[in-house]
Amino acid sequence: MIADRTLVFWVPDWPVHALLRDDGADGLSLDAPLALIANRLVVACSAAARGDGVRTGLREREAQTRCPELAVYPHDPETDERRFAPIAAALEQLVPGVEVVRPGLCAMRSRGPSRYYGGETPAGVAVLRLAEQLGLPDARVGIADGRFTAEQVARSASTDPGISAPAAGLRIVAPGASPAFLSPLPVSRAAEAGLAETLQGLGIRTLGALAALPEDAVRQRFGPQGLAAHRRASASGAGHGAEVRPRQPVRELSVEMSFDTPIDAADQLAFACSALAERFIGGLTEDRLVCTALRVELTDDVGAQHEREWAHPRHFTPADTIGRIRWQAASAAQQTERGGAGVTRVRITPVHTDHLAAHEPGLWSTEPDERVHHHLSRAQSRLGHTGVGTIALAGGRLLADRQRFVPWSTTRVERPHARASASGPWPGALTGPAPSRVFPELVPAALLDSSGTAVGIDADDLLTADPVHLRVAATEFDAPVAAWSPPWAVRERWWEGAPARFRVQVQLADGDAWLLVFSTGTWAAEGRYD
Incomplete structure (x- = not known):
């Protein structure tokens, strides 16, 4: 059984393209030596x-040895998909x-596009033209019998046997010629690593x-994996059903609005976007979804963009969405480098969605929580985005560094590789019970011996x-020091010349306890145990 003609669209090094298209990739170029790392291996x-010898599967250190100028970044599969x-x-x-x-x-069936565009070559050229418009000039298209063969054709050079290249980036294998094209390829192309090693x-x-x-014989000896590899090698298709299974088109949940006259005031912009926020939340509700994180993009009349992601501890309502637009417009107006007369386009995109059923109210009343959220949100609308908030734990060694202010109804959105987690590891951090009182700034102290x-x-x-004896600020305590912990060092940023710090816990005879920090010959109090 000959497989259906299949067209495959392939973007070489897509994870690198995704990195360059992601936020915060300013200054990076596809012409520079870049590598994405996962589990210390090049992905x-x-x-x-590659011109300097870097290959996928290499260890990170080996890749940096081959290419000293190599810039490495952590691989994020979510970025690739998004x-x-x-x-x-x-x-x-x-x-x-x-x-x-x-x-x-x-992958897509080739029959429909070929009939519409008048042949496989025009269909492939149309796909490549779209790829160039999307900023992917190095994209490739392979057309052959079956999805597996078409993928191998797209990855092949234009001079390989059995390949015809009527256009740059387009590779075609004639109908019925796929088995001859696949014949000299290594068996590892169609079989998994363990099976390929056994076959070799x-x-x-x-x-x-x-x-x-x-x-x-292959099915009896090697089972379903061997049968699938045999069908790929013989270009015989999936064996049952369609080999290409198109996905259901994804409904566009993003909404946007343009203004003929630029809007500079944040309140006016929020009022103008009221219908946009209603349409955004209404579209999600129709699909039985709620939005827990969204992205707001503001574009002014000179083309400058102000983009930010917002998260919600529960889910967004139209009022919450309007509030985020107001806060973002107000922060954009405070930027001194901003140009233009005002915002001319607003776009709202859902970043994270969840099923509506997971956010239905429970059996018991949640009215007190609703009242707290209502009153704090009203206070926040008057005081501004950062006027009301809570404190969350962050990563750090000193206690003051671990406190992070989070505005109310906002969960800070961070990338997995942007910073370490609050749980560590943080060598030198306090592992036991934390002081009940932490000073926002270190308080000068003195620790004295008997003389x-x-x-x-x-x-x-x-x-x-x-x-x-212990003295904190101007207060010298009458109770002597009864017990103390051994000092433990906190050494960080030594390459920048930062001095080492030492932390000590001391307890006075009356039960009062303090957490002290020693650095550059002086003591300071970091916290107090009540």
Whole structure:
């Protein structure tokens, strides 16, 4: 059974493209040696990095040895999917029935586009033209019998045997010629690593050698995996059903509005976007969805964009959405480098959605929570976005560094690699019970021995004498020091010349306890245990 003619759209090094298209990628270029790392291995790299010997699967240190100028970034699969979604949507507008195999690779039946555009070559050229408009000039299109063969054709060079290249980036294998094209390829192209190693041990090293085996014998010996690899090698299709399974077109949930006259005042912009917010939330409700995080994009009359993501502890309402637009417009107006007379376009995009059923009210009344949220939101609307908030724990070593102010009804959206988690590891951090009172700024203190001499830290990171008296600010406590902990060092940013700090817990005879910090010859109080 010959597989259906399939058109495959492939973007080489898509994770690198997704990184360059993501926020915060200013200054990065596809011409620079870049690599994306996951589990200390290279997941993807740019063409410039490959020119210096970097390959996928290499260890990070080996890749940096081969290319000292290599810039490494953590790989984020969510970024790959998010940035490829508009590409797939644009392809669906051009060719209905697109299956997204993975970010950067799409498959579609070739029959419909070929009949519409008058042949496989014009259809492939139309897809490549769209890719160039989307900023992907290095995209490729492969057309052959079956999805697997079309993918291998897209990855092949234009000079490989059996390949015709009527246009730059377009590779076509004639109908019925796919088995001959696949025959010299290594068996690892169609089989998983374990199965490929077994086949190579049996002397089956090419796809042609695998396709020459009887199908029943392969199924009995190697099971479903071997049967699937045999069908790929022989370009015989999936065996049942359609090989290309198009996805259901994704409904566009983003909304936008343009203004002929620029709007400069935040309150006027929020009032003008009331209907837009209602339409945004109403569209989500029709799909039985709620939005827990959204992105607001403001564009002024000179083309400058002000983009920000907002998150909600529960889910957004139209009033919440309007409030975020007002706050973002107010912050954009305070930027001194902003140009233009005002905002001319507003776009709202859902970043994270959830099923509506998961946010239905419970059996018991939640009225007190609703009242608290209502009153705090009203106060926030009068005082501004940062006027009302809560304190959340963040990563850090000193106690004051671990406090982070979070505005009410806002959850800060951060990338997984942007900062370490609050749980650590943070060498030198306090692991035991935290002081009940933490000073926003370190309070000067003095730790004295029995003779009144200041106690310090010696070369062995130990106290120079037994502490007896403690003075914090101008208060000297009558109760002597009864117990103390060994000092533990906090050494960070030593490459910038930052001095080492030492933390000590002391307890007075009356039960009062303090957390002290020693740095550059002086003591300071960080917190107090009540």
